[in-house]
Amino acid sequence: xxxxxxxxxxxxxxxxxxxxxxxxxxxxxxxxxxxxxxxxxxxxxxxxxxxxxxxxxxxxxxxxxxxxxxxxxxxxxxxxxxxxxxxxxxxxxxxxxxxxxxxxxxxxxxxxxxxxxxxxxxxxxxxxxxxxxxxxxxxxxxxxxxxxxxxxxxxxxxxxxxxxxxxxxxxxxxxxxxxxxxxxxxxxxxxxxxxxxxxxxxxxxxxxxxxxxxxxxxxxxxxxxxxxxxxxxxxxxxxxxxxxxxxxxxxxxxxxxxxxxxxxxxxxxxxxxxxxxxxxxxxxxx
Amino acid sequence: xxxxxxxxxxxxxxxxxxxxxxxxxxxxxxxxxxxxxxxxxxxxxxxxxxxxxxxxxxxxxxxxxxxxxxxxxxxxxxxxxxxxxxxxxxxxxxxxxxxxxxxxxxxxxxxxxxxxxxxxxxxxxxxxxxxxxxxxxxxxxxxxxxxxxxxxxxxxxxxxxxxxxxxxxxxxxxxxxxxxxxxxxxxxxxxxxxxxxxxxxxxxxxxxxxxxxxxxxxxxxxxxxxxxxxxxxxxxxxxxxxxxxxxxxxxxxxxxxxxxxxxxxxxxxxxxxxxxxxxxxxxxxxxxxxxxxxxxxxxxxxxxxxxxxxxxxxxxxxxxxxxxxxxxxxxxxxxxxxxxxxxxxxxxxxxxxxxxxxxxxxxxxxxxxxxx
Numbered sequence: 001x002x003x004x005x006x007x008x009x010x011x012x013x014x015x016x017x018x019x020x021x022x023x024x025x026x027x028x029x030x031x032x033x034x035x036x037x038x039x040x041x042x043x044x045x046x047x048x049x050x051x052x053x054x055x056x057x058x059x060x061x062x063x064x065x066x067x068x069x070x071x072x073x074x075x076x077x078x079x080x081x082x083x084x085x086x087x088x089x090x091x092x093x094x095x096x097x098x099x100x101x102x103x104x105x106x107x108x109x110x111x112x113x114x115x116x117x118x119x120x121x122x123x124x125x126x127x128x129x130x131x132x133x134x135x136x137x138x139x140x141x142x143x144x145x146x147x148x149x150x151x152x153x154x155x156x157x158x159x160x161x162x163x164x165x166x167x168x169x170x171x172x173x174x175x176x177x178x179x180x181x182x183x184x185x186x187x188x189x190x191x192x193x194x195x196x197x198x199x200x201x202x203x204x205x206x207x208x209x210x211x212x213x214x215x216x217x218x219x220x221x222x223x224x225x226x227x228x229x230x231x232x233x234x235x236x237x238x239x240x241x242x243x244x245x246x247x248x249x250x251x252x253x254x255x256x257x258x259x260x261x262x263x264x265x266x267x268x269x270x271x272x273x274x275x276x277x278x279x280x281x282x283x284x285x286x
Numbered sequence: 287x288x289x290x291x292x293x294x295x296x297x298x299x300x301x302x303x304x305x306x307x308x309x310x311x312x313x314x315x316x317x318x319x320x321x322x323x324x325x326x327x328x329x330x331x332x333x334x335x336x337x338x339x340x341x342x343x344x345x346x347x348x349x350x351x352x353x354x355x356x357x358x359x360x361x362x363x364x365x366x367x368x369x370x371x372x373x374x375x376x377x378x379x380x381x382x383x384x385x386x387x388x389x390x391x392x393x394x395x396x397x398x399x400x401x402x403x404x405x406x407x408x409x410x411x412x413x414x415x416x417x418x419x420x421x422x423x424x425x426x427x428x429x430x431x432x433x434x435x436x437x438x439x440x441x442x443x444x445x446x447x448x449x450x451x452x453x454x455x456x457x458x459x460x461x462x463x464x465x466x467x468x469x470x471x472x473x474x475x476x477x478x479x480x481x482x483x484x485x486x487x488x489x490x491x492x493x494x495x496x497x498x499x500x501x502x503x504x505x506x507x508x509x510x511x512x513x514x515x516x517x518x519x520x521x522x523x524x525x526x527x528x529x530x531x532x533x534x535x536x537x538x539x540x541x542x543x544x545x546x547x548x549x550x551x552x553x554x555x556x557x558x559x560x561x562x563x564x565x566x567x568x569x570x571x572x573x574x575x576x577x578x579x580x581x582x583x584x585x586x587x588x589x590x591x592x593x594x595x596x597x598x599x600x601x602x603x604x605x606x607x608x609x610x611x612x613x614x615x616x617x618x619x620x621x622x623x624x625x626x627x628x629x630x631x632x633x634x635x636x637x638x639x640x641x642x643x644x645x646x647x648x649x650x651x652x653x654x655x656x657x658x
Contacts, residue, residue, distance in 0.1 A: 039394040047566045066398050077566045100401040110577045129403035145578045147441040147512045150434040168571060179510045182428055184420040209508055239500045276498045280454055
C-alpha cells in the first residue's frame with residue numbers, strides 16, 4: 001500500500017474536519033429550517049404539512065425535544081393519542097425536566113379519563129418547577145371536580161400567583177370560593193376574570209347567582225342579560241333568567257298581583273318560548 | 287443540535303429573514319411611531335451584533351414610547367433571551383403576541399422557552415381595592431376553619447333534592463287516586479329533615495306547583511350542589527310491574543327501555559346544542575369539561591349502585607337494578623345526579639304501601655343509608 005506524505009495526511013485531516021464541520025452546520029441549519037417552517041405551519045393550522053416537517057426534523061436530530069413536543073401536540077390534535085404519548089414520553093426520557101412534555105402527558109391522561117395518572121403527572125411537574133402555573137391549575141381543577149374546595153383553592157391560588165393573566169384560573173378559583181360561600185373572594189375572582197376577558201359569560205352567570213341568592217334579583221337578572229348580549233344562545237343564562245322570571249311571577253301571584261305575574265311569565269317566554277310552566281300559567285290566568 | 291444553540295442561532299438568522307415569515311416587519315403606527323421605530327431599528331442591529339445588553343436598554347425605551355409595537359416587543363424578547371433573562375423574554379414575547387396574534391415567531395419562542403422551568407418575575411405590590419381588603423379579611427376568618435382532605439375521594443356537602451312533577455303535572459296516578467307528585471314532595475320534605483345537620487340541603491319545590499325540567503337542574507346549579515337526587519315513583523300499563531330502580535346519566539343507554547325513557551324526556555327540549563369543535567384544535571377547557579362530566583357520570587353510577595343496594599336490602603319490593611341513559615335533566619346538572627324510582631304506583635299493592643307513613647319513612651331511611 002502506498003504511503004501518504006505527512007503533508008497529504010494533514011491535508012486529509014483538515015479536509016475531513018472541514019467536511020464534518022460543514023455537514024454538522026448544514027444539518028443544524030436544515031433542522032432549524034424544518035422546525036421554523038413546521039412551527040409556522042402548525043400555528044397556521046396546516047397540521048399534516050407541519051407533521052411532515054417535524055418528522056423530517058427528528059429524523060435528522062432525534063434528540064430535539066422541541067420538535068418532538070410539537071409532534072406530540074400535532075398528533076394529539078389529529079386524535080392519535082398513542083403516537084402523541086410516545087413522543088412526549090421520549091422527550092421526558094431525553095430530559096426529565098421538560099415540564100412541557102409532562103404537562104401534555106397529563107392532558108392525555110385527562111383525555112383518557114385517568115384521574116390518578118393525570119394527577120401524578122401534574123404533581124411531577126410541581127416537583128420539578130415550583131412556579132408552574134399550568135400544573136397548579138390542572139391540580140386545582142381536579143380538586144374542584146372532586147368537590148374538594150379547600151384543596152382546590154390552595155392549588156388555584158398558586159396557579160394565580162404564578163400567572164395572574166389567565167381568566168380560567170381566576171374563574172375556577174372564584175367557583176371554589178363560591179362553593180365555600182366565601183362570597184367576597186368569589187366576587188373578586190369573578191371580576192378579575194372579567195377584567196382579563198370581558199366576554200367570559202360563565203363569570204357573569206355565576207355573579208348572577210351570588211346576587212340572586214342574596215335576594216338582589218334585579219342585579220342578578222342584569223348579569224344574565226349581559227351574558228345574552230354577548231351570546232344570545234347561552235343556555236345557562238336563558239334557563240337562569242327563565243327561572244328568575246318564573247319565581248318573580250309566583251311571588252306576584254301569591255301577593256295577589258295577577259297582572260304583574262303575567263308580565264313576568266311573558267318575560268319567561270321571551271327568553272325561553274318553550275317554558276312549559278310559563279305557558280301553562282299564562283293560559284290559566286289569561 | 288441543542289435547542290439552546292438553535293434558539294441563539296435563530297435569533298440572528300430571523301433578524302434577516304423575519305420579513306419572510308410575515309410577522310415582525312410591521313411598521314409601528316401612532317403618535318410616537320417614528321422615534322420608537324428608530325430605536326427598534328437600532329435595537330435590531332445591536333441584537334445582530336450580539337450586544338444584547340445595549341439592545342435591551344434601547345428596546346425598553348422603544349416599547350415605552352410605543353407600547354403598541356409588537357415588533358419592538360418581539361425584538362425586546364430576543365434581546366432578553368440573549369441575556370438569558372428567560373422570564374422577561376417570555377413576558378416580552380407575550381406582549382408581542384397579544385398585539386399580533388399572527389406572530390408565529392414570538393409564539394414559537396414562548397413555546398420553546400417555557401418547555402422547562404423559568405424563574406418568576408417579582409411583581410411590585412399594588413395598593414388594595416376595598417373588595418380585595420374584604421376578601422383578605424374573609425379568607426383570614428374562614429378558610430383555615432375548613433378541613434382540607436388530601437385524598438381524591440368525592441366530597442358531598444350540599445344536596446339538592448328534587449320532588450318529581452308537581453302542579454298541573456301530577457306524574458303517574460294510582461288506581462285509587464294516589465298521585466306521584468304528592469308522594470315525591472312528601473318524601474323530599476322528609477329526606478331534607480333527615481339530612482339536616484349533616485348536609486346542606488335544598489329543595490327544587492316545597493309545594494304543589496309545576497317546575498319545568500330545565501329549572502330543576504338550574505336550581506341544582508344555583509346552589510352548587512355536590513349531589514342531585516330526583517325522586518320519582520314509577521308506573522306501567524301492566525299493573526303487575528313492581529320494584530325499585532335507580533337511573534343515572536351516561537353517554538350510552540344501559541338498555542333499550544332506558545333509551546326510550548331518555549328519548550321521551552329529551553324530546554321536549556330545544557336548547558341542547560353540542561359545542562362544535564374546530565378540527566385540529568385542542569380546547570383545554572373542553573378537555574377539562576369532558577373529563578369532569580365523565581367523573582360525574584362515574585360518580586353518579588357509584589351513588590346509584592349504593593342507593594339501589596340499600597333499596598334491595600331495606601324495601602319490601604323487588605330490585606329492578608341500576609339503569610343509565612343520556613337524560614337531559616341529569617346531564618344538564620353539573621354534578622353527580624341520580625333519579626330514584628321507589629316502586630310502581632300503578633301496582634295496587636305498592637300504591638297502598640305508598641300511602642303509609644311507615645313505608646315512606648322506610649324509603650327515606652334507605653336513601654339516607656345509601657348516602658353512607
